[in-house]
Amino acid sequence: MDSPIFRLNADRTRLVDTVVQRILATKTRSAADVEFWLNDTAFWEIARLEADGSASSQLRDWLDLYRTLGRKQDTEKAALLRSVVTGYARDIVGNFNPQVYRLASRLIPKGLSLLYRRQALQVAGGLDHRITIQGHIDTLRKLCEQGTVILMPTHSSNLDSILVGYALDRLGLPPFTYGAGKNLFGNRFIGYFMHNLGAYKVDRRLRHDLYKDTLKAYSTLLLESGYHSLFFPGGTRSRSGSVEKKLKLGLAGTGVTAYVNNLIAGSAKPNLYVFPVTINYPLVLEGASQIDDYLKAVGRSRYIIEDDEFSRLAVIWKYFQAVLNFEGKVFLQVGAPLDIFGNPVDDEGRSLDPRGRLVDPRSYVRVRGVPTHDRRRDEEYARELGVSVLDGFARNNVVLCTNLVAFVMFRWLVATHPNLDVYHLIRLPGDTAILRGELTRLVERVRDQLLKLHHQGRLLLSPTVQTADVTEILNTAFEYFRAYHTRHLVALVGEAVHLQDVKLLFYYHNRLSGYGLENLFPADRSHTVKGT
Amino acid sequence: MAQPNDDFGPVGVLGGGSWGTSLAQLAATNGFRVIQWMRDAKRADEQNRCHENRTYLPDIPLSPAIEAITDLQRVGQECRLILVVVPSQSLRSVLYELGAHLDGGHLLVHGVKGLETGTFKRMSEILREETPCRQLGVLSGPNLAREVAMGQPSASVVASRYEAVIEATRVALTGPTFRVYGNADLVGVEIGGALKNILAIASGVVYGLGFGDNTKALLLTRGIAEIARLGSHLGANASTFSGLSGIGDLVATCFSPLSRNFQVGQKLAQGQSLTTIAHSMHQVAEGVKTTLSVYEYAQRQSIDMPITEAVYRMLYEQAKPAEVLKDLMSITRFPYEHS
Numbered sequence: 001m002d003s004p005i006f007r008l009n010a011d012r013t014r015l016v017d018t019v020v021q022r023i024l025a026t027k028t029r030s031a032a033d034v035e036f037w038l039n040d041t042a043f044w045e046i047a048r049l050e051a052d053g054s055a056s057s058q059l060r061d062w063l064d065l066y067r068t069l070g071r072k073q074d075t076e077k078a079a080l081l082r083s084v085v086t087g088y089a090r091d092i093v094g095n096f097n098p099q100v101y102r103l104a105s106r107l108i109p110k111g112l113s114l115l116y117r118r119q120a121l122q123v124a125g126g127l128d129h130r131i132t133i134q135g136h137i138d139t140l141r142k143l144c145e146q147g148t149v150i151l152m153p154t155h156s157s158n159l160d161s162i163l164v165g166y167a168l169d170r171l172g173l174p175p176f177t178y179g180a181g182k183n184l185f186g187n188r189f190i191g192y193f194m195h196n197l198g199a200y201k202v203d204r205r206l207r208h209d210l211y212k213d214t215l216k217a218y219s220t221l222l223l224e225s226g227y228h229s230l231f232f233p234g235g236t237r238s239r240s241g242s243v244e245k246k247l248k249l250g251l252a253g254t255g256v257t258a259y260v261n262n263l264i265a266g267s268a269k270p271n272l273y274v275f276p277v278t279i280n281y282p283l284v285l286e287g288a289s290q291i292d293d294y295l296k297a298v299g300r301s302r303y304i305i306e307d308d309e310f311s312r313l314a315v316i317w318k319y320f321q322a323v324l325n326f327e328g329k330v331f332l333q334v335g336a337p338l339d340i341f342g343n344p345v346d347d348e349g350r351s352l353d354p355r356g357r358l359v360d361p362r363s364y365v366r367v368r369g370v371p372t373h374d375r376r377r378d379e380e381y382a383r384e385l386g387v388s389v390l391d392g393f394a395r396n397n398v399v400l401c402t403n404l405v406a407f408v409m410f411r412w413l414v415a416t417h418p419n420l421d422v423y424h425l426i427r428l429p430g431d432t433a434i435l436r437g438e439l440t441r442l443v444e445r446v447r448d449q450l451l452k453l454h455h456q457g458r459l460l461l462s463p464t465v466q467t468a469d470v471t472e473i474l475n476t477a478f479e480y481f482r483a484y485h486t487r488h489l490v491a492l493v494g495e496a497v498h499l500q501d502v503k504l505l506f507y508y509h510n511r512l513s514g515y516g517l518e519n520l521f522p523a524d525r526s527h528t529v530k531g532t
Numbered sequence: 533m534a535q536p537n538d539d540f541g542p543v544g545v546l547g548g549g550s551w552g553t554s555l556a557q558l559a560a561t562n563g564f565r566v567i568q569w570m571r572d573a574k575r576a577d578e579q580n581r582c583h584e585n586r587t588y589l590p591d592i593p594l595s596p597a598i599e600a601i602t603d604l605q606r607v608g609q610e611c612r613l614i615l616v617v618v619p620s621q622s623l624r625s626v627l628y629e630l631g632a633h634l635d636g637g638h639l640l641v642h643g644v645k646g647l648e649t650g651t652f653k654r655m656s657e658i659l660r661e662e663t664p665c666r667q668l669g670v671l672s673g674p675n676l677a678r679e680v681a682m683g684q685p686s687a688s689v690v691a692s693r694y695e696a697v698i699e700a701t702r703v704a705l706t707g708p709t710f711r712v713y714g715n716a717d718l719v720g721v722e723i724g725g726a727l728k729n730i731l732a733i734a735s736g737v738v739y740g741l742g743f744g745d746n747t748k749a750l751l752l753t754r755g756i757a758e759i760a761r762l763g764s765h766l767g768a769n770a771s772t773f774s775g776l777s778g779i780g781d782l783v784a785t786c787f788s789p790l791s792r793n794f795q796v797g798q799k800l801a802q803g804q805s806l807t808t809i810a811h812s813m814h815q816v817a818e819g820v821k822t823t824l825s826v827y828e829y830a831q832r833q834s835i836d837m838p839i840t841e842a843v844y845r846m847l848y849e850q851a852k853p854a855e856v857l858k859d860l861m862s863i864t865r866f867p868y869e870h871s
Contacts, residue, residue, distance in 0.1 A: 341636065341666065353664035357632055364636030364666060367696075377667075380693050384666060 003144075003174030004226045005198045008096035011225070019089045019217045024082060027210070031074045034081050037210055041084060042066040044208035088214040094177060094200035101175060101197055104165075133167045135334035135396065139347050140275055143337060144173055146349045147271035148226050150255060151176060152389050154243050154278045154397075155232040157285045158184065159316075164230060164277070165197065167332050177222055178230035179215070179251060198227075212250075219251045223258035223272060224265075233389055239294035241287065241507035243278065243393045245514060253382035255340040256365070260378075263362060263371035271361065273345055274385065276335035276392030280462075282402045283484050284507075285319045291507035295426070322484035331400070333460060335392040341381050342388030394514060398460045399450055405477035406489070406508035408442045409434060409499055411521040418523035426502045433496040436474075443470050445520055453515055542567045543704050544611030546626060548575055548600065550588040550677035551643055552617035557681050559704045560595035568600045569607050576600035592681045608633025613641070613700045615671065616659070620646030620818055624658050631663035639697045641669040641690060645725040646818040647825045654722045669697040670718060671705075672725035672777040674784030676791065680710065687711035689777040691721035713776060720772030723763040727826060728781045729793045729819030731755040733843050735786040736797020737853050751839065752779075752786050757869075758837045762826070765835055793819035806847050823847055838863055 004011065028034050042062050049059040065080065072080070143149055153160060161178060168176060179202040180194050200222075202215060223229060235248030255272050262270035284290070336344060339351040339361050346352055351361045364381065365371050412434055413425055420428075447465065454461050464476060478497075481489035489505055491498040499505060543559040545552050548570025556568045570576050579585050579600040583593055601607075607614060608630060618626050623644060634640075640663065644655045653661075659668045669692030680686050690701040690712055698714035706712045715721055731751065738747050760773040772778055785791050789798075796817045799809045806820065827844040830837045842860050845851035 343664070353631060354661050355628060355631060357664070359635055359664035361636070363664075366637055374696075376695055381666065383693075 003228065005096055005174055005177060005228075006098060008094060008177075008198055008227075012093055012095075015218065015221060015225070016086065016089045016093055018221055019214060020082065020085050022217050022221075023085045023089075023210075023214055026213075028078060028081065031077070034074070034077045035069065038065065038069055038077060038081055038084070041208055041210045042069070044206075048205055048207075085210065085214055088206075088211050089218060091203065092179075092200050092215055092218050094198045096175075096198045100192075104197060129329075131163070131166070131330045131332065133170060133332045133334070135277075136275065136336055137171060137334055139337055140334055141171060141173065142347065143273040143345070143349050144228060147269050147273055148223050148258075149176075149228045150223070150252065150272060150274045151228075151230045152233045152252060152274055152276050153230070154393055155234045155237045156241065156279065156287075156290070157237065157281065159285055160232070160237075160279050161194075161199075161230065163279060163330070163332065174228065176228045176230040178232075179219065216251060216254050216257075220254040220258045220261070223255060224261050224267070226269065233386065237286065237290060239290050240510045241284065241291060241294075242510035242513050243397045244390065247386040247390060249382045249386050252385075253379065255385070256378040256381050257373065259340050259361075260365050260371050260373050263365065271349060272340045273349060274338040274340065274342075274389065276338070276389045276396060278331075278333045278335070278393055278396045278398060280331040280333065280398040280400055280511075282330070282400045282480050283319070283322060285316065287504055287507050288485055288487075291503050294507075295423070295503065319484055322480070329462070331398040331462060333396045333398050335396040338385065338388050338392070340385060342385040344388075395458060396460060397511065398462055399465050399512065400462045401464055401473045401476040402480050402508050403511040404446060404450070404465055405439075405443060405474060405481075406505045407512040407517065408439065408446050409490075409497075410502070410505045410509040411446075411518060412439070412442055413499065413502065413505075414518075415521040415523050422506060426506065428499070428502060431498060432502075433493070433498045436495050436497055439474065439497055440470050442521075443473060446517060447473070449517060449520060459515065541565075541610050541612055544607040544614035545569065545617060546607065546614060546630065547617035547619075548572065548579070548585065548588065549617060549619075550585070550681075551675070552615070553579075553585045553589045553594065554675075554677040554681040555615050555617060555643065555671075555705065556598045557592075557594055558707060558710055560597040562704065562707050564597065564704055566595075566598045567607055567611060568598055569604055570600055570602065573602045576602050589677065589681055592678075604630050605633045608638070612637065613639045613704055615701075615704075616640060616642040616655075617644060620644050620648065620655060621821065623655060624648070624662055627659060627662035634663050634665055636664055636666060638663075638665050639667045639669070639694075639700050640665045641671050641692070641697060641701050643671040644818075645672060645729055646822050647726050649821050649825050652825050652829045654719065654726070656718055656722060667694040667697050668692060668718075669694070669701060670722050670725065671701060671712075672721050672781065674776060674780045676784060676788055678790060683709045685709050687713065687776055687780075689713050689715050689721055689775060691715040691718045691772075691777070693718060715772060715775065715777070717769040717772045719766055720763050720768030720770075721777040723766060723768055724759060724773055724775075724778040724781060726818075726822050727759045727762065727840075728755075728778075728785055729817070730823045730826060730840050730843050731759075731782055732785040732791050732793035733797040733800070733817075733819045733823065733847075734839055736791075736794040736799075737801045737843075737846065737857075738797075739789070739794070740798040740801025741853060741857070748786055752782050755839050756782055758839055762830065762835050762837060765833065792817040796820060800846050801853050803852075805850065819843075820847060836865060838865075 027037050042065050045062045046059065046066060049056060049062065140149065151164065153164060161180065165175060175198055177198040177200060180199045182201045182203040185194060185201060200218065203211070231252040233247040233249060233252045234244040235250065238244055255274070259270060259272050339345050341361060341364050343351045343353065343359065351359050353359045362371065413432070417425060447470065450461060450465065453459050454466070464473060478490060478492065485501065485504055487501045489501045491500050542565040545556045545566060545568040548568065552568065556566045560566045575587060579594065583596055584590065585594065616623070616627070640659050642655045642659060647654060648658060656668050656670055659665065669690050671688055671690050673688030675686055675688050687710065690698050692698050693716060702712045702714065734751055734755070735748060738751055756773055756779050759778070760770050763773060764770055785794065788794060792813060795813070796809055796819065823840060823843045826837065826840050830840060838860060842856045845856055846853055
């Protein structure tokens with residue numbers, strides 16, 4: 001298991017120097033350029049720091065620079081810009097501590113196993129039974145040897161990166177590097193591990209081009225240098241609970257640039273391989289606050305939520321007890337690999353066209369036979385890669401009992417209240433109930449359709465959803481629904497199933513949106529059962 | 533501008549019909565060597581011998597720089613820019629064959645106005661599905677093949693998300709009698725080109741029924757409104773429909789008795805059935821199939837397209853043109869122009 005990440009510390013100086021050199025090469029073609037970038041950066045930094053309201057020394061430095069810029073010599077300006085970019089690059093660059101890695105790879109599974117109380121001592125490798133890693137695992141292992149791998153998982157929880165880290169370790173693969181929000185490093189426990197396991201820092205408060213370009217240059221350089229990388233292409237956790245339908249390919253879009261650089265440099269292993277991955281939780285740690293956020297439609301502006309479930313260890317503890325104590329599982333599904341242009345790739349790492357014929361990936365970036373950068377073209381390639389990744393997400397979405405039952409309950413609610421939108425539905429009184437018999441019938445109907453979709457390769461089903469009888473599916477879902485979230489999603493009273501938290505039912509339901517299953521629920525006013 | 537052929541070798545043209553031949557002639561006139569693929573070996577021989585496409589573009593002398601061939605592999609091997617001008621319903625199979633000889637460096641531009649029956653796919657989607665190519669585009673505009681080949685001043689739009697496609701097409705085809713504009717709205721240009729064939733049929737009906745310019749103008753303006761309605765639904769840019777590939781193409785179509793779709797409409801107005809009309813024409817009128825695809829799609833998606841529905845009823849339900857027109861004139865759904 002050789003990987004440059006084990007040598008990250010020795011490589012840090014080179015990484016920072018190369019990034020600085022590349023950024024300066026594009027931004028200092030003339031003295032006017034240098035002044036422009038200093039001005040622009042100072043403007044945004046000042047705006048941000050002033051909005052923060054803290055009269056920091058940082059703010060004073062920027063204000064000072066802004067005021068005196070006009071009087072400075074060209075050489076002084078160039079040195080200033082160099083120091084600003086170097087500062088950004090040093091802040092971004094990750095660290096890797098092999099000791100912490102060895103500790104973590106022993107500690108994390110153990111820690112997770114401990115949480116899995118009842119059988120932790122009896123069942124060896126208990127966690128392995130609870131977290132299923134499946135799909136194109138052998139190809140993943142193989143292509144890690146043949147080129148640089150980019151994992152692109154769906155993103156619904158901050159636990160995702162820990163889970164992926166655990167999965168890679170279990171598969172015998174080296175850790176992958178990834179960009180994590182700087183705010184997460186603030187959590188002392190989690191931050192310690194992230195900092196020492198190759199994660200690099202993304203400061204989401206910095207939105208100006210000089211910083212973003214530095215970040216992109218760093219990410220590009222890591223890919224070129226053979227660092228397997230993890231990108232959450234949704235950009236942020238999916239607030240709605242659905243599998244990503246739209247991607248923000250910011251950093252993930254650096255793949256084509258890295259590939260062209262590899263070809264120009266004559267690299268021995270120039271290829272990059274992208275694996276869409278879905279992470280499927282029966283319950284999502286931050287589900288409640290995520291869906292709140294989504295419904296308030298502030299997901300966009302409230303980028304950084306410091307105080308959600310992830311920041312409270314007690315909640316994480318409760319979550320694991322709930323998720324790991326039942327028969328259900330977390331599924332990490334590795335989808336079929338793609339090349340950096342979104343073409344499927346065979347087991348040997350060779351690119352295929354949509355009809356399965358071999359195609360030379362170099363042909364996409366060659367102009368008159370020479371590998372060439374072209375920003376606009378490469379943005380289009382990144383967009384096309386995004387389309388393929390989204391398709392991979394949809395096809396590798398593993399439907400769990402909680403998704404199926406929440407979907408049915410929410411669609412039933414919509415069908416029985418045809419004039420209400422979601423904002424009204426979530427305010428329905430808690431005594432809205434569906435009879436068990438009706439629920440069973442509807443789950444049966446949706447399951448039949450899911451089996452068809454599964455057969456067509458359009459999604460995947462957990463073993464329970466695929467083969468268990470509906471009563472078992474319902475009972476499993478009900479157990480989950482009453483296990484973790486502060487407010488139980490359902491209450492069972494005799495034959496009636498009360499829908500107590502429509503917001504969370506909506507959240508878990510969204511995982512099944514986009515497959516046309518809604519059509520199975522024609523509007524109908526005759527089935528509401530009020531109170532019992 | 534780049535010198536002919538330095539950049540991408542000979543220009544490839546797929547298809548031996550009138551429009552393919554006209555495009556071949558444009559590129560050849562600009563000094564490019566052109567390889568024109570056609571399925572029929574006899575016609576290819578004849579064209580190479582006489583420098584004339586006697587079947588589809590008679591009496592127009594063609595440049596000797598055009599070489600007609602029947603070997604698809606050569607197109608893939610020798611050409612970087614390939615103009616695809618085969619009928620929409622055989623596009624998929626031809627491209628699948630060609631796809632084996634292509635890679636990511638080829639620039640594919642189609643000039644096919646239509647949609648795939650059954651799937652409602654745009655032609656560029658078929659290009660994407662059958663070949664390894666990403667750099668795809670469409671060429672569309674008010675271009676009656678014969679007028680272009682005769683050197684009458686005209687213009688077209690090439691739409692692509694890739695600048696290289698726009699640039700190469702402009703270099704290959706722009707000349708003293710032909711202008712090529714670029715546009716990034718691939719969907720809008722394709723939809724405009726495909727759907728105007730429906731209006732071309734309607735326009736033939738209006739002409740056949742003996743109505744004048746008022747009626748034609750009414751058809752044309754309300755027609756483009758309806759096309760833009762569907763286009764916006766598919767993510768097109770509404771302003772594309774006021775350009776050459778939208779309103780421009782409609783004007784040419786509605787005023788020209790040369791268009792095959794227009795002729796279908798005329799014959800409908802004379803009371804002929806679709807079967808009779810199909811037998812009497814040796815080239816397919818794309819609009820006949822497009823009407824079916826669009827009508828079904830609009831029904832499924834609940835998009836209001838009254839003129840398309842009218843043409844559909846004449847073609848596929850044997851409705852009488854006079855009655856259909858009466859129904860159209862009594863629509864009350866659109867009290868305001870822009871709604």
